[in-house]
Amino acid sequence: DMSGGTDIARRAIHVCAACHGEGGRSASAAYPSLAGQPAQYTARQLKDFRAQQRAEADNKAYMWGVSALLDDDTIQALAEYYAVQAPAPGRARGPDRLLKEGRRLFEDGVPGSGIRACAGCHGERAEGAAGFPRLAGQHADYLERQLKGFSTRLRPHGVLMRAETAGMTAQQMRAVAAYLQSL
Ligand code: HEM
Ligand code: HEM
Structure with a gap:
């Protein structure tokens, strides 16, 4: 459910999916998966990006611009959307x-x-x-x-x-x- 900030959030999800994947299950390690992430954590990160406070080079390049356009209601709606998506399945890695x-x-x-x-x-x-x-x-x-x-x-x-x-x-x-x- 995406009440509050709904329309913008619904459209923004397609933008996010370009990098973070359908439902927030990303295919590339360049982009973290967001699916199943607690809403409070995701909202905090989006606000940190928007305030230009989470400041690694990749965050500046990718997340500062996108997050600048999001208001608090939209951030909350996006965070709640990702929280209920099925998480990416585990993938074996190494011996x-x-x-x-x-x-x-x-x-x-x-x-x-x-x-x-x-x-x-x-x-x-x-x-x-x-x-x-x-x-x-x-x-x-x-x-x-x-x-x-x-x-x-x-x-x-x-x-x-x-x-x-x-x-x-x-x-x-x-x-x-x-x-x-x-x-
Ligand atoms: C990181 C959300 C759009 C590229 C993140 C994180 C969140 C997020 C919550 C931090 C994840 C964590 O800490 O585990 C979103 C949302 C988007 C969006 C809600 C749409 C409104 C995009 C787009 C791109 C992108 C379009 C690519 C053009 C990245 C990258 C990182 C990141 C590169 C960090 C990688 C790193 O630190 O190594 N995003 N994102 N995101 N996102 Fe997005
Ligand atoms: C974030 C790993 C122990 C509290 C993270 C992240 C990783 C990580 C990889 C970033 C996740 C992301 O960007 O999506 C680990 C590992 C641990 C450990 C491998 C053990 C060696 C702990 C402990 C605490 C803690 C003991 C609490 C005392 C946090 C918090 C964040 C975080 C609050 C979010 C930071 C933020 O909002 O920027 N952890 N963690 N972690 N961890 Fe841990």
Whole structure:
């Protein structure tokens, strides 16, 4: 249902689909999937783009222009639309060994290292909730890019993740991203 901001949102969805795919299930790791993402998280990101506060190069190039045209009602309607779309299915990525390493990191963190269990915030199955994004089925390359990017401080709401990723190695990022894509 798309009451409020309806007409604009209904038309905007076709624009979004050009990159993010039908129903927000994207085919390319250049574009994150949006399907099944909690509405609160999606709305927050769109407002961060619109305020020119989420500021990685790709965000400037692609999302600043699109989001500038959206009012709050349209953002809410878009976020609610994507929240109820069937999520992208998991796609295996890499050898079992890598997936197991990623799973352990996701479920347990690294005790004593300051890396907490990702599941504690993102959910047992990485389904996300409220302001915590769904990670299950997301493109591994996109996830890895975000994990590497939090240290640059170009995401205004990335404070928790900056602390989380500070102690992570590139190998750990690769493993957890591969595991998450497979869910
Ligand atoms: C990122 C929504 C249109 C390209 C995002 C994110 C959201 C979003 C919520 C952040 C996802 C996350 O944090 O997990 C939308 C909506 C659109 C739209 C609602 C339509 C109104 C487009 C279009 C393009 C595009 C038309 C391509 C021309 C991208 C790229 C990223 C992105 C490249 C980020 C990639 C990165 O950070 O690596 N979009 N988008 N989007 N979107 Fe869109
Ligand atoms: C965002 C991964 C632990 C809170 C993200 C994103 C990734 C990620 C890839 C970006 C998603 C996207 O752009 O769509 C992980 C991994 C973790 C972990 C692999 C474990 C090593 C945590 C923990 C918390 C947390 C423990 C809470 C204390 C958040 C929040 C965001 C986020 C609030 C959204 C940031 C924003 O709005 O810009 N996480 N996460 N994460 N994570 Fe985590």
